[in-house]
Every structure is written in structure tokens, then in C-alpha cells.
Amino acid sequence: DCSTMCPFYEITCNLCSKQYVGESSRSLNERLSEHPRFATNPTTGSYKEEAMAVHYSKEHLGISPDLSFRLLGTESNTVLRKVYEALFIYSQGPELNDKEECKELERFLVKGNI
Numbered sequence: 001d002c003s004t005m006c007p008f009y010e011i012t013c014n015l016c017s018k019q020y021v022g023e024s025s026r027s028l029n030e031r032l033s034e035h036p037r038f039a040t041n042p043t044t045g046s047y048k049e050e051a052m053a054v055h056y057s058k059e060h061l062g063i064s065p066d067l068s069f070r071l072l073g074t075e076s077n078t079v080l081r082k083v084y085e086a087l088f089i090y091s092q093g094p095e096l097n098d099k100e101e102c103k104e105l106e107r108f109l110v111k112g113n114i
Contacts, residue, residue, distance in 0.1 A: 001028070002027065002028050002029035002032075003027050003028070003029060004027065004028040004071065004074055005025075005026070005027055005028075005074065005076070006023075006024070006025055006074050006075055006076045006081055007023065007024060007027075007028045007031070007071055007072075007073070007074050008021070008022070008023040008072045008073055008074070008075065008081055008084050008085045008088065009021070009022055009023070009028065009031075009032070009069060009070060009071050009072055010069070010070045010072055010088070010092075010094070011032075011035055011052070011067050011068070011069055011070075011096075012067065012068045012069075012070070013039075013052075013055060013060075013065075013066065013067060013096070014066040014067065014068055015059075015060055015063065015066050016059060016060075018055065018094070018095040018096050019092070019094035019095060019096060020035075020051050020052070020055075020094050020096035020097055021072070021085055021088045021089050021092065021094050021097055022051075022085065023081045023082060023084070023085040025078060025081075028071065032069050034050075035050075035052045035065075035067060036052075036065045036067055038050040038051075038052040038053040038056075039052040039053065039055070039056040039060075039065035039067065040056075040064070040065055041053070042054070042055075042056040042057035042061065043057055051096045051097065051098065052065070052067075052096070054096075055096050072084070072088060
């Protein structure tokens with residue numbers, strides 16, 4: 001269901017099988033619609049830091065995005081959702097994550113937001 005809120009998810013680039021794990025407090029549809037846009041326009045200034053923009057600008061520039069998505073779960077608690085995301089990143093080692101997600105989780109934990 002694309003209206004699912006607070007997802008953590010996996011994206012696979014079907015051109016090279018590299019993966020990305022992410023999370024959002026927004027709907028699955030809203031967040032997942034952004035990744036193909038970043039891949040389609042990887043040199044747009046505001047997208048340059050996004051994982052799919054970085055990947056497509058380095059490896060598939062000028063090629064239409066071919067991405068598949070998998071819902072890993074949902075969690076309304078922000079800290080827990082980020083914990084799940086970090087666990088998937090550490091256990092699966094997706095090549096397209098820059099591990100900043102784990103640093104962000106550390107900031108939440110240090111602030112005591114659990």
C-alpha cells in the first residue's frame with residue numbers, strides 16, 4: 001500500500017544490482033517517488049547529495065532509472081525507525097548508503113530521544 005506511513009525500505013538499481021536502504025516519516029509513495037526523480041536528474045543542484053543522484057551521475061548518467069522497491073517494515077517512532085534502518089544498513093551493507101544514516105541515529109540517541 002503506497003499510502004503506508006513511516007516506512008523503512010530497500011531500493012535496488014536493476015542496472016547494476018546495487019542497493020540502498022532508507023526510511024521516512026512520510027508516506028511510502030511520497031518518499032519513493034523522489035528516488036527516481038533524483039536518478040533521472042542527478043546533476044540538479046538540490047539533488048547532488050542524494051544517494052540515487054550520486055549513483056546515477058557516476059555509473060548510469062543519461063540512462064533512464066530502473067529501480068525496484070521493497071518495504072522492509074514500518075515504525076511510527078522515529079528513533080526506532082532509524083534503529084531499524086541502521087540495522088539493515090549494517091547487516092546488509094547496501095553499496096549506495098553512505099552510512100550518514102547511522103551517524104544521524106547516534107545524534108538521536110545522544111539527545112535521549114528514545
